[in-house]
Amino acid sequence: MTGLSSDHLALDFDTAARMASACKALLDELAAALRSVEVVQDAKGMGTLxxxxxxxxxxxxxxxxxxxxxxxxxxxxxQVVTEMRDFFQKCLDSYSGVDASNAVMLAGQDLPGS
Known part of the structure; x- marks a missing residue:
């Protein structure tokens, strides 16, 4: 789920992953379009007048x-899509960091029934 408060945007892991992936795909398309600009940078065929x-x-x-x-x-x-991708990647990295921290903390706990 996503949530929005007055100054925070909350994304679940799957949403952040999909958004980072979509940004990567869009960056690939934009880079291809930028490479193709070279083809049209020297317009010709408009006559000699x-x-x-x-x-x-x-x-x-x-x-x-x-x-x-x-x-x-x-x-x-x-530039904008790169910043968006970096934001979503930061969200993913934060999730991974919290998961790792929780795993370490729980590993040291004696849980009933284990």
Whole structure:
């Protein structure tokens, strides 16, 4: 189950694991898209008139190097999804740490019926 209080987000282990896995898959897709940007960074075929040359340059900057380029947008998405994946991984690591701590504590206990 997931829960949300005023300043905490609680995730169960399976949800955190699925979210970390989904982030990893999305990062793989974003990385593939970023690699493919190289293919469109040099737009051609707009003709030899100055307007065609200008249009080709504009489309090239939309792919790579421009202020609002696809490359910058993909890198921004990669950064956010990486932070999300790291958060979910931290949740998983915390669960593992608590489980290990509890196992050590319980191993030292005399439990009735054991």
């Amino acid at each position: 100055q307007s065609g040359i200008n249009l080709a340059a504009k489309f090239s900057r939309k792919a790579v190097g421009g202020e609002d380029s696809l490359e910058k947008s993909l890198n921004s998405h990669i």
